[in-house]
Amino acid sequence: MAEAKTSAKNRPLSPHLQIYRPTMTMMMSIVHRVTGAALYVGTLLLLWWLIAAAAGPNAYAGVQWFLETVIGRLILFGYTWAMIQHMLGGIRHLIWDTGRGLGPVEREWLTMATLVGSVGLTVIVWFIAYLMGGFR
Amino acid sequence: MSDHEPSSSMRTPMGRVRHLGAAHAGTKHFWHQRLTSVALVPLTIGAVILVLSLMGRNHAAVVQILGSTAVAIGLLLFVLVSAYHMWLGMQVIIEDYVHDELPKIAMLMGNTFFSCAVALTAVFAILKLSFGL
Ligand code: HEM
Numbered sequence: 001m002a003e004a005k006t007s008a009k010n011r012p013l014s015p016h017l018q019i020y021r022p023t024m025t026m027m028m029s030i031v032h033r034v035t036g037a038a039l040y041v042g043t044l045l046l047l048w049w050l051i052a053a054a055a056g057p058n059a060y061a062g063v064q065w066f067l068e069t070v071i072g073r074l075i076l077f078g079y080t081w082a083m084i085q086h087m088l089g090g091i092r093h094l095i096w097d098t099g100r101g102l103g104p105v106e107r108e109w110l111t112m113a114t115l116v117g118s119v120g121l122t123v124i125v126w127f128i129a130y131l132m133g134g135f136r
Numbered sequence: 137m138s139d140h141e142p143s144s145s146m147r148t149p150m151g152r153v154r155h156l157g158a159a160h161a162g163t164k165h166f167w168h169q170r171l172t173s174v175a176l177v178p179l180t181i182g183a184v185i186l187v188l189s190l191m192g193r194n195h196a197a198v199v200q201i202l203g204s205t206a207v208a209i210g211l212l213l214f215v216l217v218s219a220y221h222m223w224l225g226m227q228v229i230i231e232d233y234v235h236d237e238l239p240k241i242a243m244l245m246g247n248t249f250f251s252c253a254v255a256l257t258a259v260f261a262i263l264k265l266s267f268g269l
Contacts, residue, residue: 033229036222036225036226036229037226037229039218039222040222040225040226043218043219043222043254043258044254046187046215046258047254047257047258047261049187050202050257050258050261050262050265051257051261053195053198053199053202053261053265054260054261054262054264054265056195057195057196060195060198061195064192064195067191068192076188076191080184080188083180083184084184087176087177087180087181090173090176090177091177093173094170094173094174097170125184125185125188126188128185128189129185129188129189129191132185132189133189133193134188134189134190134191134192134193135188135191135192136192
């Protein structure tokens with residue numbers, strides 16, 4: 001790491017993550033990054049599904065089989081949640097970018113809302129998909 | 137790095153660096169991250185509901201729906217904007233954690249290759265579904 005070279009000069013170190021008491025905003029900031037990275041990898045699942053659909057019935061049967069296993073369903077549910085959590089976290093970022101919602105009460109409230117909202121919306125979105133004819 | 141102006145430029149050194157920040161590239165990266173974020177909100181809601189509603193349907197039905205004009209265009213927008221957004225986002229993650237020059241450059245390259253490959257493959261698949269080649 002770069003610190004090793006500069007520490008010889010005995011510069012004062014700024015406090016890093018482990019020093020602070022964890023707060024809701026801090027944990028959810030990490031969640032935003034983790035979900036972003038998970039969605040990055042998750043595009044591979046979307047690609048597999050799209051390519052299989054484009055390739056033909058046999059290839060499609062393969063993804064379909066996987067997605068209907070318990071593991072497949074769990075991954076799909078987690079993928080949906082990560083997408084929605086990241087979306088709500090992103091909207092929170094956009095609100096913060098306007099300078100709003102940064103007060104000590106609002107920022108905690110807003111952050112909590114993304115978590116409650118993402119779990120609720122994930123269930124609602126699956127239900128809507130079911131009503132539209134999915135999962136049968 | 138932005139292109140540096142020739143020394144014959146009439147602009148003062150201060151005028152040249154103003155608003156560009158430490159990266160000499162201004163706020164383009166930040167702004168495009170926000171631009172794609174705003175675009176992704178409706179696109180993501182649409183894409184998630186679409187894909188989930190196709191779960192469990194047979195291949196012929198999936199091809200028919202994915203290949204219809206409005207759905208294909210919406211999905212194309214989603215994958216293209218996503219690929220650009222995730223490319224920008226992963227770049228920041230790499231810059232935050234990887235400080236040694238060689239691994240950093242290798243990972244930034246890998247990020248670009250992966251993001252471009254994702255975009256291209258998805259576009260190919262969606263177009264194939266539409267045009268049925
Ligand atoms: C649904 C709409 C989305 C919104 C509103 C959104 C919003 C954002 C915002 C505002 C950031 C910047 C966070 C910061 O500056 O700290 C970000 C980062 C990121 N996003 Fe998204 N995003 C969305 C969808 C996606 C998708 C679909 C992917 C992947 C395919 C993705 C991958 C990433 C990654 C990898 C980062 C970097 C994370 C970080 O720097 O901590 N996002 N997103």
